[in-house]
Amino acid sequence: MLDRVDPAFRTDVLAGLAEPIPSIPARWLYDRRGSELFDDITRLDTYYPTRTETALLEAKMPEIAALAGDDCAIVEFGSGSSTKTPLLLEAMRPRAYVPIDISGDYLRDSAARVDAEFPDIPVHPVEADFTKEVILPGAIDSMPRLGFFPGSTIGNFVPRSATDLLRHFRDILGVGSRLLIGMDRVKPVERLIAAYDDPQGVTAEFNLNLLHRINRELGGDVDIAAFEHCALWHDMNGRVEMHLVATRDTGFSIDGQRFAFAAGQSIHTENSHKYGPRGARLLLLAGGWTPLAEWTDDAGDFALILAEAQRNRFAP
Numbered sequence: 001m002l003d004r005v006d007p008a009f010r011t012d013v014l015a016g017l018a019e020p021i022p023s024i025p026a027r028w029l030y031d032r033r034g035s036e037l038f039d040d041i042t043r044l045d046t047y048y049p050t051r052t053e054t055a056l057l058e059a060k061m062p063e064i065a066a067l068a069g070d071d072c073a074i075v076e077f078g079s080g081s082s083t084k085t086p087l088l089l090e091a092m093r094p095r096a097y098v099p100i101d102i103s104g105d106y107l108r109d110s111a112a113r114v115d116a117e118f119p120d121i122p123v124h125p126v127e128a129d130f131t132k133e134v135i136l137p138g139a140i141d142s143m144p145r146l147g148f149f150p151g152s153t154i155g156n157f158v159p160r161s162a163t164d165l166l167r168h169f170r171d172i173l174g175v176g177s178r179l180l181i182g183m184d185r186v187k188p189v190e191r192l193i194a195a196y197d198d199p200q201g202v203t204a205e206f207n208l209n210l211l212h213r214i215n216r217e218l219g220g221d222v223d224i225a226a227f228e229h230c231a232l233w234h235d236m237n238g239r240v241e242m243h244l245v246a247t248r249d250t251g252f253s254i255d256g257q258r259f260a261f262a263a264g265q266s267i268h269t270e271n272s273h274k275y276g277p278r279g280a281r282l283l284l285l286a287g288g289w290t291p292l293a294e295w296t297d298d299a300g301d302f303a304l305i306l307a308e309a310q311r312n313r314f315a316p
């Protein structure tokens with residue numbers, strides 16, 4: 001199927017490439033091909049987050065279910081092709097499941113899968129960008145809510161935006177709601193780089209697909225061979241950064257707009273923030289969520305945190 005061209009893609013690419021530090025928002029990496037490649041990434045030996053989080057969910061599910069609340073509606077932010085959802089649905093038996101995703105295709109697929117596997121759980125899919133306004137289905141108005149935000153997707157956002165997003169989730173779900181969120185932990189830089197620059201080159205292909213997408217959807221003439229994938233650890237900002245670096249002087253045009261890149265110049269395409277235990281909890285607190293419980297794997301590679309939306313109150 002042909003990808004429909006989102007006008008916001010053009011706007012973001014043209015504006016981002018014109019910035020003093022050229023960058024393109026990471027969400028544009030995830031077109032159909034990009035999402036397939038990301039699925040491949042999650043199966044790589046060197047990419048530990050998905051398998052670690054899934055095993056953690058499996059191992060701790062009884063405990064999580066006991067604390068996360070009974071008779072709730074589960075609202076998943078960015079449900080994508082998540083394989084973690086069934087674990088949660090199986091253990092919690094929620095009164096409703098509300099997957100929210102920007103991709104209608106993915107949403108219909110996953111809603112249909114959940115429908116088939118859990119015929120007694122009503123599914124109310126919402127096609128929306130969860131960073132923008134989201135209207136929850138009226139059917140869950142009277143139910144307590146549990147938000148589910150796995151995969152360390154929060155790591156894609158710089159702390160300031162991550163805080164905004166957590167506050168936004170609180171507004172969507174309401175005071176007293178709970179949130180189960182996955183966050184990747186800080187770890188030795190060799191392991192981080194191996195996870196984002198795999199020897200098979202899948203992550204490189206995932207990153208370079210953005211240039212293919214620009215050529216395909218925006219009629220660009222980017223010489224893709226003039227760019228290479230680069231993953232680096234920015235210690236001060238606590239994040240892995242992905243870049244597309246020009247290996248020689250190169251130029252291209254998109255929509256009649258001309259861009260020149262000197263050898264060594266880069267396009268910043270994604271951030272993946274890593275948090276220590278304190279940093280993770282501070283981020284949640286700053287976003288209006290009080291941490292209630294936390295689970296990690298034995299190696300401490302990945303954390304699942306359960307938090308509760310803070311009430312509005314005066315505090316000393």
Ligand code: AVJ
Nearest residue numbers: 041151152153156196203272
């Ligand atoms: C989907 C944002 C969680 O940061 O680990 C993986 C994206 N990019 N490899 C991550 C990603 C390259 C991934 N998240």
